[in-house]
Amino acid sequence: MTTDAVSRTAGSSDDSLLDLARALDAADPLAVHLDAFAEAPGVGAYLDGNSLGRPVRDVPERLAxxxxxxxxxxxxxxxxxxxxxxxxxxGDRIGRVALGAAPGQTVVADSTSVLIYKLMRAALAGPATGRTELVIETGNFPTDRFLAEGVAAETGATIRWLEPDPVHGVQVADVAAVVSERTALVSLSHVDYRSGALADMRGITAIVHDAGALMMWDLCHSAGVVPMQLDAWGVDMAVGCTYKYLNGGPGSPAFAYLRSAHQGVLRQPIQGWWSAADIFAMGPEYVPAGDIRQLLSGTPPVTSMLAMQAMLDLLEEATVDAVRDKSLSLTDLAVRASDEVLAPLGVRLLSPRDGAVRGGHVTIGHPDFRAVTQTLWAAGIIPDFRFPDGIRLGLSPLSTSHVETVTGVLAVRDALESHVG
Incomplete structure (x- = not known):
């Protein structure tokens, strides 16, 4: 095929994809929310909402x-x-809007790392006599893995490492093969931070409970974009951040869910005054609160809780089910665009092709993507890079359009061609 023919084919594909994106935007019932977010001058496509969500437009006035x-x-x-x-x-509001959790089981407190430590440590020191194994996957987010190693060292527990398929993530069968009467806790991510693979929360939790163990989920890449039912599915504990799809801003505090049956039974290790039964008694010994407040430690970061409230307003109005529908539309379009304009350049799809088992982002791979990402950022096209050679297209449904999604994929194509040409 001649250079002119390649150019004509690419142009035709570009027009077709953009026409499709415009049609999808015209039919999008959530498009009315796009203007609720602050503009970022010089940014042609923001594809990193799965890492840091855009600020809602009225956040500056809320802060003021x-x-x-x-x-x-x-x-x-x-x-x-x-x-x-x-x-x-x-916490109750996040539980109602995003988690399928009844009141009194969710609290906003520390960072994700601190809350994972608190719950993981409580579970390993819980009443499960003779249960000394902690199950976690080798590809989980570094914080989760590092904390598991630290808690195991503190408690004398043994880690059982899962090694799932890197694209499709942890399956029910993977968990069933390792849990036993020795398992104290299974700790997994609902959505894989690399591939976007969506785990079967309900099925895996049931398998863990059949073995008599506790189940903890990391919701950082699913809260606010994937519907879930923590109460109905029997989840014991969960932790999630608020700066991705909940748009709380950089460093906004995380939330923790602890099922009501475990409150007053499990005991978290960071015994600060805010978790005391009588917070102002200033008594000589620590007596923990018997409700969800037991997960607090020090003075809450009130100022850092402000921005996420604006996003919760939008999410409650839109509903997480409608957000999921648009998320599937955006990620399906990203996969289609990648197939058409990136696959011919050797780009690999590193996410599940089936949207039903994929979260809110799509990951694509190519050996030149580290340099390509730098080129894209300089041009105002902002995805993010994940070692060793992946670009994540993070598509936050309330703030991202279909046209923006296609624009980003076409920009990846152009930047890649400039590096390999």
Whole structure:
């Protein structure tokens, strides 16, 4: 095929994909929410919402109002008037909007790492006498793996490492093959941070319970984009961040879910004054609260809880089920565009092709993608790179359009051609 013929074919494919994207945007019931997010001058496509969500447009005014009124006028009185209850109230809201969790089981507190440690450590020191094994996968996010190794060292537990398929992630059969009467805790990610593979939360949790063990889920890449039913599916504990699909801003605090049956039974190890039964007693010994407040330690980061509330307003209005529908539409389109314009250049699909078992991002691979990512960022096209050679296309449904998705994929093609040409 001549160079002119290749150019004509590429142009035709580009037009077809963009026409399809425009039609999907025109029919998108959630398109009305696109203008709710702040503009980023010079950014042609933001494809990293699975790592850091865009700010909602009214966040600056929310922050200013907080400084003027709640803090600036009410001063310390705001603790009694609203801030003392905020970690639990905000947790209940996240539970209702995104997790399928009844009130009193979710709290907003520390970082993801600290909350995973608290729950993992509590589970390994729990009442499961003779259960000394912690099951986790070798490809889980580094924090989860590092914490598991640390907790195992503290408690004398043994880690059983799962080695699932790198694209399709942990399957029910993988878990069933390793759990036993020795298993204390299984800790897995709902959505794989690399491939986007979506685990069968309900099926895996059931297998773990059949073995008499506890199940903990990392929800960082699923909360706010994938519907779930933590209560109905019997999940014991879960942790998720709020700066991805919940758009809480860089470093916004994480949330933890602890099933009501375990509250007052499991005991978290960081015994701060905020988790004491009587927080102002200042007594000589620690007596933990018997409810979800037992997962707190120090003074909550109130200011850092503000931005996510704007996103929860949008998510509650849109519903997480509708967000999932659009997520599938966006990621299906990204896969199709990748097949048409990137696969001929040697780009590999590193995510499940079936949307039913894929979360909110699509990962593609090529040996030149580290350099390509730098080129894209310089041009205002922002995906993210994951070692060794993957680009993640993170498509946050309320803030990302179909046209933006195709624009990003075409930009990857152009940047790749400039590197290999």
């Amino acid at each position: 109002s907080f400084a003027r009124e709640d803090w600036g006028t009410r001063l310390i009185r705001s603790w009694d008037e609203q801030w003392m209850a905020l970690p639990m109230e905000l």
